[in-house]
Amino acid sequence: MASVGIVTSLIAEAMPLEAFVPVPIPKQKVSLEINGKKLDLMVDIRSTLQDLLREELGLTGTKKGCAMGDCGSCMIHINGNRANACLSLVVYNDGNKITTIEGLSNGDQLHPVQAAFLKHDSFQCGYCTSGQIMSAVTCLREGAAKNREEIKKYMQRNICRCGSYQNIVDAIEEVKKSGVKV
Amino acid sequence: MKKNFNSAYLPDERVDGLEKVTGKAKYTAEHQLPNMAYAVFVCSTIAKGKIKHIDTSKALSAPGAIDVMHYENCPKVPGYQPAAFPDLKNVGEWRGLKVFGDPLVRFYGQPVALALAESIESANEVAKLVEIEYEAEAFETDFDTLRKDPSKLKGSNNYVRGKIQAYKEAPFFVEAEYNVPIEVHNPMEMHATIAFWETADTVLLHDKTQGPKATQSAVARLFGLPEKNVRIIAENVGGAFGSALRSWANVPAAVIAAKKIQRPVKLVLTRPQMFNLVGYRPQAWQKVGVGADANGNLLGITHHAISNTSRYEDFREGIVDASKFLYKCDHVDTEYKILPLDLSTPTWMRGPGEATGCFALECSLDDLAFKLKMDPIQFRIKNFTEIQQESKLPWSAINLKDCYAKGAELIGWKNRKQLPKTLKEGDWYVGYGMGVGVFGAGRGTSTVRAILHADGRVVLESAVSDMGSGTATAMVKVAANALGIPEEKIKFVMGDSDLPPGPMQGGSTTTSTLGSGVHLACESLKDLLKDMAIQMVDSFKSMAKDKIGIEGLKLFSLDNNNISVTARELIDKKKVSFIDIVKTSPGLNTREIQKATNSFSVHFVKVHVHSKTNEIQLKHVVTTGDAGKIISEATARSQMLGGAVGGIGMALTEEVKVDHSTGKISNATLGSYIVPRHTMIPHIDVWFTNKPDPYINAIGAKGLGEIAIIGFAAAVSNAIFNATGKRVRDLPITKEKLAKVKA
Ligand code: FES
Ligand code: FES
Numbered sequence: 001m002a003s004v005g006i007v008t009s010l011i012a013e014a015m016p017l018e019a020f021v022p023v024p025i026p027k028q029k030v031s032l033e034i035n036g037k038k039l040d041l042m043v044d045i046r047s048t049l050q051d052l053l054r055e056e057l058g059l060t061g062t063k064k065g066c067a068m069g070d071c072g073s074c075m076i077h078i079n080g081n082r083a084n085a086c087l088s089l090v091v092y093n094d095g096n097k098i099t100t101i102e103g104l105s106n107g108d109q110l111h112p113v114q115a116a117f118l119k120h121d122s123f124q125c126g127y128c129t130s131g132q133i134m135s136a137v138t139c140l141r142e143g144a145a146k147n148r149e150e151i152k153k154y155m156q157r158n159i160c161r162c163g164s165y166q167n168i169v170d171a172i173e174e175v176k177k178s179g180v181k182v
Numbered sequence: 183m184k185k186n187f188n189s190a191y192l193p194d195e196r197v198d199g200l201e202k203v204t205g206k207a208k209y210t211a212e213h214q215l216p217n218m219a220y221a222v223f224v225c226s227t228i229a230k231g232k233i234k235h236i237d238t239s240k241a242l243s244a245p246g247a248i249d250v251m252h253y254e255n256c257p258k259v260p261g262y263q264p265a266a267f268p269d270l271k272n273v274g275e276w277r278g279l280k281v282f283g284d285p286l287v288r289f290y291g292q293p294v295a296l297a298l299a300e301s302i303e304s305a306n307e308v309a310k311l312v313e314i315e316y317e318a319e320a321f322e323t324d325f326d327t328l329r330k331d332p333s334k335l336k337g338s339n340n341y342v343r344g345k346i347q348a349y350k351e352a353p354f355f356v357e358a359e360y361n362v363p364i365e366v367h368n369p370m371e372m373h374a375t376i377a378f379w380e381t382a383d384t385v386l387l388h389d390k391t392q393g394p395k396a397t398q399s400a401v402a403r404l405f406g407l408p409e410k411n412v413r414i415i416a417e418n419v420g421g422a423f424g425s426a427l428r429s430w431a432n433v434p435a436a437v438i439a440a441k442k443i444q445r446p447v448k449l450v451l452t453r454p455q456m457f458n459l460v461g462y463r464p465q466a467w468q469k470v471g472v473g474a475d476a477n478g479n480l481l482g483i484t485h486h487a488i489s490n491t492s493r494y495e496d497f498r499e500g501i502v503d504a505s506k507f508l509y510k511c512d513h514v515d516t517e518y519k520i521l522p523l524d525l526s527t528p529t530w531m532r533g534p535g536e537a538t539g540c541f542a543l544e545c546s547l548d549d550l551a552f553k554l555k556m557d558p559i560q561f562r563i564k565n566f567t568e569i570q571q572e573s574k575l576p577w578s579a580i581n582l583k584d585c586y587a588k589g590a591e592l593i594g595w596k597n598r599k600q601l602p603k604t605l606k607e608g609d610w611y612v613g614y615g616m617g618v619g620v621f622g623a624g625r626g627t628s629t630v631r632a633i634l635h636a637d638g639r640v641v642l643e644s645a646v647s648d649m650g651s652g653t654a655t656a657m658v659k660v661a662a663n664a665l666g667i668p669e670e671k672i673k674f675v676m677g678d679s680d681l682p683p684g685p686m687q688g689g690s691t692t693t694s695t696l697g698s699g700v701h702l703a704c705e706s707l708k709d710l711l712k713d714m715a716i717q718m719v720d721s722f723k724s725m726a727k728d729k730i731g732i733e734g735l736k737l738f739s740l741d742n743n744n745i746s747v748t749a750r751e752l753i754d755k756k757k758v759s760f761i762d763i764v765k766t767s768p769g770l771n772t773r774e775i776q777k778a779t780n781s782f783s784v785h786f787v788k789v790h791v792h793s794k795t796n797e798i799q800l801k802h803v804v805t806t807g808d809a810g811k812i813i814s815e816a817t818a819r820s821q822m823l824g825g826a827v828g829g830i831g832m833a834l835t836e837e838v839k840v841d842h843s844t845g846k847i848s849n850a851t852l853g854s855y856i857v858p859r860h861t862m863i864p865h866i867d868v869w870f871t872n873k874p875d876p877y878i879n880a881i882g883a884k885g886l887g888e889i890a891i892i893g894f895a896a897a898v899s900n901a902i903f904n905a906t907g908k909r910v911r912d913l914p915i916t917k918e919k920l921a922k923v924k925a
Contacts, residue, residue: 025301026245124421125419126650127650158860159857165827167823168860
């Protein structure tokens with residue numbers, strides 16, 4: 001253990017932390033309703049909804065798979081419409097109502113789409129799952145789940161690298177057929 | 183947690199399913215530590231050369247900037263130069279890129295600086311403001327041209343059985359070249375590391391890894407620390423497919439930076455960085471020749487391959503291996519070389535080696551069957567063998583014939599026509615194809631702790647991680663079976679290097695290796711209970727152990743059912759709240775059992791190809807697996823589905839494009855590197871032989887993560903050939919390439 005001490009002190013001595021003068025981060029006031037809760041926030045004007053949710057608000061159910069609009073793992077609902085959280089600056093969302101995966105289930109009651117994903121094993125690693133479910137919900141709400149081909153077209157924006165596509169469509173189709181309100 | 187949710191579907195779901203569908207499952211980058219700094223890599227904009235000058239003045243004056251770390255100010259770490267730290271015991275040279283260790287640039291996009299800031303937004307901006315001047319040198323990235331120059335190739339691995347190039351003397355033979363481009367794992371979760379020095383010489387990492395113990399050892403050796411001073415947490419891994427089988431530059435970068443600024447550091451790769459900082463399937467050229475007699479008996483196989491590696495590490499994989507052992511053939515020769523390029527180092531990607539090799543082999547066999555006017559399945563059955571041809575050992579279990587039969591039935595093989603272009607639906611040619619996959623099925627060492635609580639709950643612990651294949655779900659089932667108690671009573675705890683040492687999740691060995699550990703721990707737990715009964719309960723005193731039965735944690739005398747005691751009574755009697763046992767299950771020694779051990783798969787594809795536009799549409803996929811006993815049906819099925827989807831990408835869309843004028847990957851986004859999406863996926867049927875392998879382990883299960891993709895691309899190519907008479911041997915198969923081929 002003595003030797004360990006030598007290394008760490010070597011490192012610490014060799015590299016003193018340079019002093020720096022902090023520069024203020026540009027901020028702006030924004031009001032949002034997230035999962036039914038009203039929030040007034042001072043946010044970095046460069047923040048995306050994705051980084052706000054994940055890094056500031058602890059709502060890490062919204063994923064980051066690319067941060068450039070390609071993968072759908074960040075899908076959320078803004079005023080009821082699906083949207084890529086990575087492509088939306090927070091400051092453009094003043095007054096908007098946002099729903100994330102965390103706001104989908106009603107207390108302990110799973111949303112029917114979540115339950116159907118469980119039943120059909122519609123995921124493996126689970127990383128794309130929040131985005132898939134958020135898209136699936138608007139797919140059903142918007143009447144885009146007429147048949148399997150239509151479901152696939154609507155879900156095209158959501159990549160699942162684990163390849164659970166068939167089970168995802170199975171889940172959506174079942175919810176559609178059950179007629180339950182989503 | 184399960185119980186709180188009111189779902190009708192609880193019994194079969196994954197044990198971690200609820201957390202995943204509710205967004206509660208936390209992945210590496212989703213942890214927050216107090217006073218944490220955000221880090222972003224600044225990457226080189228030349229392919230080869232040297233950093234001449236780094237100017238960080240603008241970067242450091244940006245809002246929120248903390249520091250910019252680069253080769254000039256990077257602390258010296260023992261693992262970068264072990265010779266300079268002779269006094270340290272546990273130092274090991276860091277494998278791979280020693281990021282910030284010197285001013286050299288080895289590939290385009292190599293991390294050359296690390297921007298550290300108070301928020302992710304600031305870190306991104308700081309990274310952009312770092313100004314770097316380079317001294318560029320000539321570089322080589324063009325595989326297709328360079329592989330033709332023998333002086334550039336390294337390390338020939340030759341194998342000969344019987345005569346060399348015997349296929350050429352066979353009455354019927356085909357020979358052809360095949361190309362597989364660079365493919366990238368691209369798991370949906372990007373690689374990330376959070377590093378926190380809890381004391382001057384103990385460090386905690388949240389890290390995306392397929393093996394917490396391996397990462398622990400790598401970090402410990404990097405700093406010359408005892409392993410116990412390093413803790414790795416990886417509770418959920420958002421896919422990996424091989425990319426997290428080793429630690430890449432993000433690990434030392436985050437750990438060193440955290441030391442330097444004395445704050446926790448979170449470093450998350452960007453999607454473009456995922457294309458060359460965490461490995462990829464190497465580009466490969468292959469030439470295969472196969473020959474047979476008129477009856478379809480294989481007379482010769484010759485398989486040559488070259489794949490790329492980086493300039494700073496040699497990476498090789500088993501591209502030509504299946505050709506050596508899968509089919510009955512006395513004359514086989516193979517040759518495999520690597521070509522170092524100014525690119526980053528490749529690594530194992532799902533079905534490593536065999537996915538590339540079986541593409542070429544299985545297409546070649548299809549071509550030869552066509553030449554012989556034989557059904558491709560019959561041709562393979564003709565050359566079927568129960569003896570592994572390279573080792574000459576019998577297989578522990580091989581049920582390929584069942585896969586052929588069932589797969590053919592499910593895909594409707596009887597509708598297939600031997601001659602291309604004879605089956606048409608409207609403007610579309612219809613084709614059927616199949617391809618075989620094979621991968622080693624091993625069993626490694628694993629240590630598992632089993633804890634039995636007084637209330638009957640069982641907790642199993644091992645330091646493994648799960649990239650999505652469903653390890654915990656399968657292990658709970660193994661334990662439930664061994665102990666005869668309901669699955670709800672069992673919890674499998676993993677994802678932490680502090681737990682008993684578990685294996686790396688890779689090479690399709692988790693179920694076999696860890697399943698054996700769990701099985702052994704559970705059996706030992708039962709044994710312990712029997713010992714306790716003999717010692718503590720009068721009616722069991724002096725009873726022989728094999729006269730004691732145990733069912734659902736109730737022990738009884740096999741001679742007299744009325745003599746019984748429950749585990750709870752035993753634990754209470756001992757005046758403890760739980761009992762536990764730690765057991766190490768040994769690896770498999772194939773020499774000892776004198777068997778060859780493999781998993782097998784056969785994939786079937788029905789395809790439509792448009793007669794005018796050459797558009798390719800998959801219509802139906804059947805994928806069959808011969809991987810011993812299936813422990814967890816739902817998760818095993820999902821793995822096969824995922825392999826088929828990966829195979830569809832390999833066959834039809836996935837290709838990294840390198841701009842050889844700059845060395846830069848020109849399609850490093852998910853918008854331009856095309857992976858399969860919903861509309862590309864036809865109906866997929868999954869079927870397993872589900873026959874226990876009697877030799878591999880006590881549970882009879884083998885791995886199936888790799889065989890799920892191996893051979894798949896060939897099945898697609900073969901189906902397209904059957905439809906059109908056109909063979910595209912360069913992946914991915916596109917309509918543009920099809921248009922250029924003559925039938
Ligand atoms: S993270 Fe938003 S689309 Fe990929
Ligand atoms: S479940 Fe892993 S990416 Fe979809």
